[in-house]
Amino acid sequence: MTNQLTTPTIREVTVSEAIEAARGRVIVDVREPVEWNDGHIPNATLLPLAEVAERAPTLLPERSAPILVHCAAGVRSARAAAILERLGYTDVISMRGPLAEWRQRGGAWEVPEPLLSDAQRRRYSRQLLIPEIGQEGQRKLLDSSVLLIGAGGLGSPAALYLAASGVGTIGIVDDDVVDESNLQRQVLHTADRIGVRKVDSAAQTIGALNPETHVVKYPERLTAENVERLIAGYDVIVDGTDNFDTRYLLNDAAVRLRKPVVHGSIYRWDGQVTTFVPFEGPCYRCMYPTQPPDELAPACSVAGVLGVLPGIIGLLQANEVYKLVLGVGETLAGRLLMFDAMATRFDEVRIWRNPACPACGEGSLA
Numbered sequence: 001m002t003n004q005l006t007t008p009t010i011r012e013v014t015v016s017e018a019i020e021a022a023r024g025r026v027i028v029d030v031r032e033p034v035e036w037n038d039g040h041i042p043n044a045t046l047l048p049l050a051e052v053a054e055r056a057p058t059l060l061p062e063r064s065a066p067i068l069v070h071c072a073a074g075v076r077s078a079r080a081a082a083i084l085e086r087l088g089y090t091d092v093i094s095m096r097g098p099l100a101e102w103r104q105r106g107g108a109w110e111v112p113e114p115l116l117s118d119a120q121r122r123r124y125s126r127q128l129l130i131p132e133i134g135q136e137g138q139r140k141l142l143d144s145s146v147l148l149i150g151a152g153g154l155g156s157p158a159a160l161y162l163a164a165s166g167v168g169t170i171g172i173v174d175d176d177v178v179d180e181s182n183l184q185r186q187v188l189h190t191a192d193r194i195g196v197r198k199v200d201s202a203a204q205t206i207g208a209l210n211p212e213t214h215v216v217k218y219p220e221r222l223t224a225e226n227v228e229r230l231i232a233g234y235d236v237i238v239d240g241t242d243n244f245d246t247r248y249l250l251n252d253a254a255v256r257l258r259k260p261v262v263h264g265s266i267y268r269w270d271g272q273v274t275t276f277v278p279f280e281g282p283c284y285r286c287m288y289p290t291q292p293p294d295e296l297a298p299a300c301s302v303a304g305v306l307g308v309l310p311g312i313i314g315l316l317q318a319n320e321v322y323k324l325v326l327g328v329g330e331t332l333a334g335r336l337l338m339f340d341a342m343a344t345r346f347d348e349v350r351i352w353r354n355p356a357c358p359a360c361g362e363g364s365l366a
Contacts, residue, residue, distance in 0.1 A: 010078050010081050010082055010085075010094055011081070011092065011093045011094065012074070012078065012093070012094050012095075012096040013068075013093050013094070013095060013096065014095075014096060014097055015095060015096075015097040015098075015101040015102055015105060015107075016105060018068060018070065018093070018095040018097075018102070018107075019102065019105060019106070019107045021066075021068055021093060022041070022068055022107070022108075024066060025065075025066040025067055025068040025093075026045065026060065026065050026066065026067045026068070027041050027043065027044040027045065027067075027068050027070070028044065028045050028047050028060070028067055028068065028069045028070070028080070029041065029044040029045065029046050029047065029070060029071070030047055030048060030049045030052065030069060030070070030071050030076050030077055030080040031046075031048065031071050031072055031076070032048050032129070033046065033048070033128065033129065033131070033134045033135070034125075034128065034129070035072065037112065037114075037134075037135055038111070039109060039110065039111040039112075040109075040110065040112075041070070041102070041107065041108060041109060041110075042108050042109070042110045045059055045060070047059055047060075047080075048131070049071070049076045049079060049080050051131065052080045052083045052084065053083050053087070056083075056084060056087055056089075057087065060084075060089070063087070063088045063089045063090060064089075064090050064091065065089075065091065066091040066093075067084065067089060067091060067092045067093070068093055068094075068095060069081045069084070069092060069093070069094045069095070070094070070095040070099065070102075071095075071099070072098070072099050073097070073098050073099070074094065074095060074096035074097055077094040077095055077096075078094045078096070080094070081093070081094040114135075115135040115136065115138070115139040116128075116135055116138060116139065116142075120138070120142070120166075120212075121135075123166075124138050124165075124166055127165065127166070132326065132328040132329070133326065137326045137328075138166060140325055140326055140327075141165060141166045141167055141168070141322075141325055141326070142166050142167075142168045142212075143168055144167050144168055144169070144235050144236070144325045145167075145168065145169035145170075145171065145233065145234045145235050145236075146162055146167050146169070146170055146171070146234060146235065146236050146237075146238060146321055146325075147170075147171040147172075147173065147230065147231055147234040147236070147237050147238065148170065148171065148172050148173065148238045148240060149173050149222055149237065149238065149239050149240055149241050149246070149250060150173065150174055150239075150240035150241055150242075151172050151174040151176075151186070151188055151189075151198040151199060151201070151202040151240075152174070152176075152182065152185075152186050152198070152240060152242075152310075153185045153186055153240070153266060153305065153309075153310030153311075153314070154238070154240030154264045154266065154310050154313060154314040154317060155172065155174070155188070155202075155238065155240040155314065156185070156186045156187045156188040156189070156202075156310070156311075156314065157187060157310065157311045157314035157315050157318065158238050158240070158314040158315070158317050158318045158321070159172070159188055159202060159205075159206060160187065160188065160205070160206075160209065161315060161318045162213075162318050162321060163206045163209050163210045163213040164209055164210055165318075165322070166210070166212070166213075167213060167321070167325070168212075168213065168214060169213070169214045169215075169216065169234075170206065170213055170214070170215050170216070171215075171216040171217075171218060171230070171233075171234060172198075172199050172202050172203070172215065172216070172217055172218060173199075173218040173220065173221075173222055173230055174197075174198040174199050174202075174218075174219065175219055175220050175221045176197075176198050177195055177196060177197055177198060178193045178194050178195065178196050178197075178198055178201050179194065180194055184307045185305065185307045185308075185309075185310050185311070186198075186310075187311070188201060188202045188205045188206075189201045189202070189205070190205075197217075197219050199217035199218065199219045200217065200219075202215070202217075203215040203217055218230060222241070222246055222249065222250065223249070224249060227249055227250060227253040228253050228256070228257060231250075231253060231254060231257060231259050232257055234259065235259075235260075235324075235325060236259070236260050236261075236262065236321050236324050236325065237250065237254055237259055237260065237261045237262070238261075238262050238264075238317050238318075238321065239261050239262065239263045239264060240264060240314070240317075242265075244288075244291050244292060245291075247263070247284055248284065248285065248291060250284075251276065251283050251284035251285060251359060252285075252359050254276065254278060254283075255278045255279075255283050255359045255360045258278045258279070259278070260275060260276065260277045260278070260324050261275070261276045261284075262274075262275050262276075262317045262320040262321055262324070263275070263276060263284065263317075264310075264313045264314060264316070264317045265313075266305050266309050266310050266313055267303055267305065268303055268304055268305055268306065268309075269306055269309065269340065269341040269342040270309075270338070270339065270340055270341070271309050271310075271312060271313035271338070271339045271341070272313070272336055272337065272338050272339070273313055273316045273317055273320070273332060273336075273337045273339075274287070274332045274333075274335060274336045274337065274351065275320045275324070275331045275332040275333045276333065277324075277331065277333045278360060279360060280333060281333035281334040281351075281353060282333075282334060282351045282352060282353040282354065282357075282360070283353075283357065283359050283360045284359075285354070285357050285358060285359045285360070286351060286352065286353050286354040286357050286359075286360065287336070287351050289354065289357070306341055308341070309339075309341050312339060312341070313339065316337065316339075320332055334350060334351055334352070334353075335348055335349070335350060335351065336348065336349050336350075336351050
C-alpha cells in the first residue's frame with residue numbers, strides 16, 4: 001500500500017470577501033516589517049512568513065479561533081495558511097488579491113507615524129530586518145545612553161560598535177592621553193593622535209563613524225566624589241577599568257542608583273564578561289566579597305595582553321548592552337563568561353547573589 005502525503009486545502013477568499021470576514025477574525029499579516037511600516041490593517045498581528053511555524057503557537061494560542069491571513073498579493077498568505085493548518089489551526093482563510101485593492105474598496109488601513117527618518121532607515125536597514133529590533137528597537141537604541149568607563153582596550157571596540165549600531169549618546173570617562181603602546185589594541189586611536197586626550201581622540205573616531213551619535217567627554221578619573229554624578233544620567237554602564245578599587249567603587253554606586261553594569265576584564269590570553277543588574281542578580285561584591293590584592297589584577301603595562309583579546313571581550317560587552325537596551329534575550333546576569341584565547345574556548349560559571357552582600361544584600365541600605 002502506497003503512503004501519500006496530504007496537502008492542506010487552502011481556503012482562499014477575494015479581497016471583498018476578506019473585508020467582510022475580517023470583522024470577526026484574527027488578522028495575521030505575513031509580510032516583512034519594512035512592508036508593515038509603510039502601512040497595515042489596524043489590529044493585525046505581524047507574523048512574517050519565515051516565522052510562522054516557530055512563533056504562531058505563542059502569538060496565536062487559540063487554535064480554533066477564526067483567522068484571516070494576508071500578504072501583499074496572496075502567495076505568501078496561502079503558504080502561511082497551509083503552515084497554520086498543519087499546526088492544527090482549524091479555521092484559516094487566505095486573502096487572494098493585491099493589498100492595494102483592500103484600501104481601494106474601503107478596508108480599514110493605518111500608516112504609523114515614522115519612528116525613523118529616511119536616512120536612519122537606510123543606515124540601519126540590516127538591523128531593522130531583525131524581528132527583535134525593527135523600527136521600535138532601533139528607536140530605543142537611538143534614544144539610549146551608554147557610559148564607557150575607559151576609552152582603552154575594552155572601551156574601544158565597545159564604543160565603535162555601539163556607535164555604528166545607533167546608540168544615541170555615548171559618554172566616555174578617561175583622564176589619560178594616547179600613548180604609542182596603546183595602538184596595539186585600543187582601536188579608537190591612531191598614530192597621529194599620540195599625546196591627545198583619549199576622550200578627544202575617541203570623539204573624533206566616533207564622529208567620523210556615525211555623526212548622529214552624541215559623544216559626551218569626561219576627561220577625569222572615576223572617584224568616590226564624582227562617580228554618582230557621572231553615571232546618574234545613563235541607561236547602561238560599560239566597565240572597562242583595570243583595577244579593583246575602581247570596580248568596587250563603580251559597583252557600589254551603580255547598585256545605589258540601580259544602574260546595570262556590563263563588566264569586562266582581560267589578562268594576557270584570558271578574558272571575562274558578565275552583567276550586573278542591581279537586585280535582579282548578583283553584583284561585583286557578590287562575585288568577590290573580599291577585595292583581592294592588586295597583584296591579582298595587574299595592568300596590561302605589567303602583565304601584557306594579546307592585542308585581539310580586548311576586541312573580543314569588548315564586543316561581548318557591547319552585545320550585552322544591546323540586550324539591556326532592547327529588553328530582549330538573556331543577559332549574562334548571574335553568569336560569568338570566560339574566554340581562553342590560547343585554546344579558543346569559552347567556559348561559564350554561575351554567580352549567585354549573596355543575601356549578606358554589603359552592597360545589594362538583604363541588609364544593605366541600597
